[in-house]
Amino acid sequence: MAIMACQQTPVPSSPVAEAPQESPSPEATLPVEIAKLPDEKPEIAPKVAKPAIPRLLPESILAAPQKDLASPRLQYNTMLSTRTGDAHKSSWQYRHTRDGAIVGFELSNHGGNRVLPPRQDAVKNQFFTRDFQFRFDERARQDIHLLVTDWVASRDRQFRLSELMNSLIHFFPRSFLPAIVTFNGRNIITLPTGEEVEFDAYTHEIIAGVLSEAPVDLNPDRSTRSYPAISYSGTGVIVRANARGSDPRLGTTATITTAGPIPACDKETPCNHCQVPSRELWDQSGAVRFKFATDRDFDRYLIARCQFGLPKSATGQAR
Numbered sequence: 114m115a116i117m118a119c120q121q122t123p124v125p126s127s128p129v130a131e132a133p134q135e136s137p138s139p140e141a142t143l144p145v146e147i148a149k150l151p152d153e154k155p156e157i158a159p160k161v162a163k164p165a166i167p168r169l170l171p172e173s174i175l176a177a178p179q180k181d182l183a184s185p186r187l188q189y190n191t192m193l194s195t196r197t198g199d200a201h202k203s204s205w206q207y208r209h210t211r212d213g214a215i216v217g218f219e220l221s222n223h224g225g226n227r228v229l230p231p232r233q234d235a236v237k238n239q240f241f242t243r244d245f246q247f248r249f250d251e252r253a254r255q256d257i258h259l260l261v262t263d264w265v266a267s268r269d270r271q272f273r274l275s276e277l278m279n280s281l282i283h284f285f286p287r288s289f290l291p292a293i294v295t296f297n298g299r300n301i302i303t304l305p306t307g308e309e310v311e312f313d314a315y316t317h318e319i320i321a322g323v324l325s326e327a328p329v330d331l332n333p334d335r336s337t338r339s340y341p342a343i344s345y346s347g348t349g350v351i352v353r354a355n356a357r358g359s360d361p362r363l364g365t366t367a368t369i370t371t372a373g374p375i376p377a378c379d380k381e382t383p384c385n386h387c388q389v390p391s392r393e394l395w396d397q398s399g400a401v402r403f404k405f406a407t408d409r410d411f412d413r414y415l416i417a418r419c420q421f422g423l424p425k426s427a428t429g430q431a432r
Contacts, residue, residue, distance in 0.1 A: 257284070
């Protein structure tokens with residue numbers, strides 16, 4: 114008997130329904146930055162107006178030098194008076210002529226702070242101080258300067274004038290006479306360049322501005338003690354001379370430093386430094402005046418001697 118094979122008829126598979134694809138939106142075809150970020154301008158913080166500082170005292174008023182040259186003779190016609198601040202604490206002393214013209218001011222850090230831990234005590238013969246003296250004799254441009262002096266005791270605990278650590282600094286350009294004003298617990302001093310430095314009104318530590326300081330060197334060995342650690346970070350030029358127990362302008366070497374851009378130089382020292390004998394800058398007798406009464410004259414000297422000059426104004430002239 115013949116066996117017949119059963120053949121299965123294949124069942125046609127039903128087509129699988131595909132999910133419809135959505136056409137991309139116009140926004141999705143744009144770059145991510147444009148799609149995500151709206152066309153908005155960044156918010157700019159409003160400028161806060163600097164509060165006006167009342168300048169009522171004569172040594173607080175900003176003014177240009179009244180003349181270039183000072184007298185070649187040192188005239189002993191000035192007096193030192195004291196301004197008393199809050200709680201009867203001395204804020205500073207100011208120097209004036211008999212006619213009332215302000216020709217300088219000074220303040221002292223008497224210790225008990227980060228710059229000078231020991232306190233001054235005259236009864237115990239302790240005169241630890243860092244003194245700042247701003248001078249502008251006859252309100253002339255010629256000899257505007259700052260003298261910084263550190264008083265420290267020697268090994269036998271005596272304070273001697275011969276061991277004072279003195280640093281004398283000139284600032285350029287000399288556009289203003291130095292001025293001082295108290296505001297919000299600070300003594301704000303304007304330098305000849307127009308830049309400012311701020312002192313704590315009570316301790317007289319430098320706390321802000323273009324000058325900064327490090328603690329007084331209390332080493333009792335006078336031969337290894339450092340000069341006042343005062344640094345300048347402004348945009349001008351400074352002249353600095355140091356001396357122990359004597360006038361830094363006499364018989365020393367001065368260092369001239371510029372903060373501005375300078376071309377390459379062929380000196381062994383850094384190109385923004387220039388060391389010169391003090392006799393080239395100051396008279397070595399009489400009133401010991403700075404030899405260059407105008408900034409233009411000093412600018413010519415710098416270019417010839419140091420290969421850099423004073424900062425230039427918009428007109429290209431030394432300020």
